[in-house]
Amino acid sequence: MANEEARFRARVRRVEGRDTREGERGLAKVSSIEWEHGDGTLVSASALPTGADVQRGRAAIVCEIRPGEFDFCPICYEAEADSEEHVPPKAFGGRVVTLTCSRCNNRFGSWTEASLQDWFDHAVRIRFLRDGVPRPIATVRMLMLATSAGRFAMIPDRGSDLGGELAGCLRGEETGLSMEFVPPAAAEIRNGMLKSAYLAAALHVGGVPEVPSAKEIRAELQSVVSAPRRSSVAAGPRASALRFYRTGAPASGPALALAKVAESGWPTHFISLAGTILVEWPFPELDPETHARRHAS
Numbered sequence: 001m002a003n004e005e006a007r008f009r010a011r012v013r014r015v016e017g018r019d020t021r022e023g024e025r026g027l028a029k030v031s032s033i034e035w036e037h038g039d040g041t042l043v044s045a046s047a048l049p050t051g052a053d054v055q056r057g058r059a060a061i062v063c064e065i066r067p068g069e070f071d072f073c074p075i076c077y078e079a080e081a082d083s084e085e086h087v088p089p090k091a092f093g094g095r096v097v098t099l100t101c102s103r104c105n106n107r108f109g110s111w112t113e114a115s116l117q118d119w120f121d122h123a124v125r126i127r128f129l130r131d132g133v134p135r136p137i138a139t140v141r142m143l144m145l146a147t148s149a150g151r152f153a154m155i156p157d158r159g160s161d162l163g164g165e166l167a168g169c170l171r172g173e174e175t176g177l178s179m180e181f182v183p184p185a186a187a188e189i190r191n192g193m194l195k196s197a198y199l200a201a202a203l204h205v206g207g208v209p210e211v212p213s214a215k216e217i218r219a220e221l222q223s224v225v226s227a228p229r230r231s232s233v234a235a236g237p238r239a240s241a242l243r244f245y246r247t248g249a250p251a252s253g254p255a256l257a258l259a260k261v262a263e264s265g266w267p268t269h270f271i272s273l274a275g276t277i278l279v280e281w282p283f284p285e286l287d288p289e290t291h292a293r294r295h296a297s
Contacts, residue, residue, distance in 0.1 A: 009037070009038045010035040010037050010038070010043075011035060011036050012033065012034070012035045013034045013035060013036055013042070014032075014033065014034040015030060015032070015033045015034075016030075016031045016032045016033075017029050017030040017031040017032070017033075017047075018031075024250035024251065025251040025274075026091075026092055026093025026249075026250050026251025026252075026274050026275065027250045027251075027276075028047045028120060028121045028122060028143075029121040029123070029157060030047065030121075030143050030145065030155060031046065031047050031048075031248075031250075032044065032045065032046040032047065032048075033045055033046075033145065033155065043147055043153075044147065045145035045146060045147045045148075045153040046145055046146060047121070047122045047143070047144075047145050047146075047248075048146075048248045049146075049248075055245065057261055057263050057266050058261070058263070059259040059260065059261050059270055059272070059278060060259060060260050060261075060262075061253065061257050061259050061272065062257070062258040062259060062260050062269075062288075063258050063292065064253075064254040064256070064258075065097075065200055065203050065204045065254070065271070066203070066256075066293075067095075067097040067098060067203070067255075068097075068098055068203045068206070068293070069081065069098060069099055070098065070099065070100075070202075070207070072101075073099075073100045073101035073104055074098075074100065074198075074199065074202055074208050074218075075100055075101070075198075075218065075221050075222065075225065076101060076103070076104050076222060076225060077218075079101035079102075079103060079104075080101060081098075081100055081101060082099060082101060082102060083099060083100055083101060083102040083104075083106070084096045084099060084105075085097065085098050085099060085100050085105060085199065087196050087199050087200055087255065087256060087273065088255075088273035088274055088276070088277060089113060089116060089192075091117060091120070092120055092251070092273060092274055092277060093250070093251025093252075093273075093274030093275065093276050094255055094273065094274055095255040095274075097199075097200075097203065097255055097256055098199055098203060100199075104221075104225050107224065107225045108191075108192065108195055108224060108225070110230065111188060111191075111224055111227060111230050111233050112188040112189070112192035112195070112224070112233070113192065114184075114188075115184040115185045115188035115189050115192070116184075116188065116192040116193070118141070118184035119184045119189045120246065120276075120277075121143060121157075122143060122144045122145065123141050123142060123143050123157065123184070124141075124142055124181050124182060124183050124184075125181075125182040126139070126140050126179050126180070126181055126182070127139050127179070127180040127182060128140070128177060128178070128179055128180075129177075129178050129179075129180060130176050131176035131177075131178060136180075140156055140157075141156070141157040142154045142155065142156055142157065143155045143156075143157055185233070186235065187233050187234050187239070188230075188233055190239040190240060190242060191220070191221070191224050191235060191239050193239075193242060193244045194217060194221065194238060194239040194242055194282070195221055195224075196271075196273055196279060197242065197244075197279045197280065197281075197282040198214075198217050198218075198221065198282055200256045200271045200273070200279075201271065201281060201282050201283055201288070202214075203256065203293070204256075204258060204271075204288060204291075204293060205286060205291045205293055206293030209283060209285075209286060209291070211283055211285040213238065213282060213283050213284060213285060214282075214283060216236075216237070216238050217238050217282060219236070220236035220237075220238050220239055223236065238282070242279065242280055242282065243280040244277060244278065244279040245278045245279075246276065246277055247275060247276055247277065247278060249275055249276065250275075250276070251274040251275055251276050252274070252275035253272065253274070253275045254272075254274075255273075256271060256272065256274075258270075258271060258272075258281075258288050258289075258292075259272045260289075267281065269288050269289075
């Protein structure tokens with residue numbers, strides 16, 4: 001028994017990610033980790049995807065998209081723009097770049113931010129249930145990383161509390177324990193990305209343009225704000241078609257920038273969100289290089 005315990009005991013040798021001692025702005029919660037088992041075996045794991053999940057390309061920055069303000073909330077068109085907006089979210093490396101109204105800002109924060117965070121961190125929620133009882137006895141946020149051998153490592157997020165009831169089940173004091181994996185909600189992720197792309201593109205052109213795509217995006221964003229509950233949030237056509245990618249790199253450069261890709265098979269223009277995410281230019285009717293807002297020198 002003692003040898004079995006030593007086999008599963010491990011010591012963390014190195015960890016990189018957001019909020020770690022040497023972490024950088026915009027990384028996933030745990031970007032990479034290395035630990036040593038009791039028998040001396042070293043294992044490393046990373047949040048970076050591999051294999052078919054990786055699409056390689058090179059984007060060149062065209063220009064920075066500067067912060068700006070709107071005369072009224074650019075999402076609802078109804079209220080004063082008085083609430084600071086981080087684009088992208090602060091944890092991804094974003095900064096305050098504009099203002100929306102408090103209702104739109106708060107509703108998107110409540111309805112989309114948790115799933116966006118889980119997507120960015122490669123995290124899932126695990127609900128622990130006891131047979132015959134529909135109420136979960138605990139919910140734990142787990143970070144999913146891949147080892148160099150192609151296996152998965154699940155690391156509980158710091159602060160996840162198993163609770164006494166679940167701890168007793170895990171010690172074998174009760175039986176009938178089951179787990180339910182809950183991945184980030186795709187509709188919430190896509191709507192959160194659409195909001196960032198929309199606000200960044202509107203800042204770039206100097207206001208919300210009078211083009212069909214902008215009107216359709218606004219309608220979809222407004223449906224998120226008016227959703228009666230989080231479970232009612234759905235992805236409309238614009239959100240469903242939007243393409244966006246994690247770069248796997250820490251935050252770098254400006255919070256927002258216009259980027260161009262010359263390789264085939266990719267959209268021509270992207271918006272760089274702090275260098276950590278590339279999201280497709282959302283207004284196809286407008287060439288972003290010829291419709292840029294002019295800044296006073």
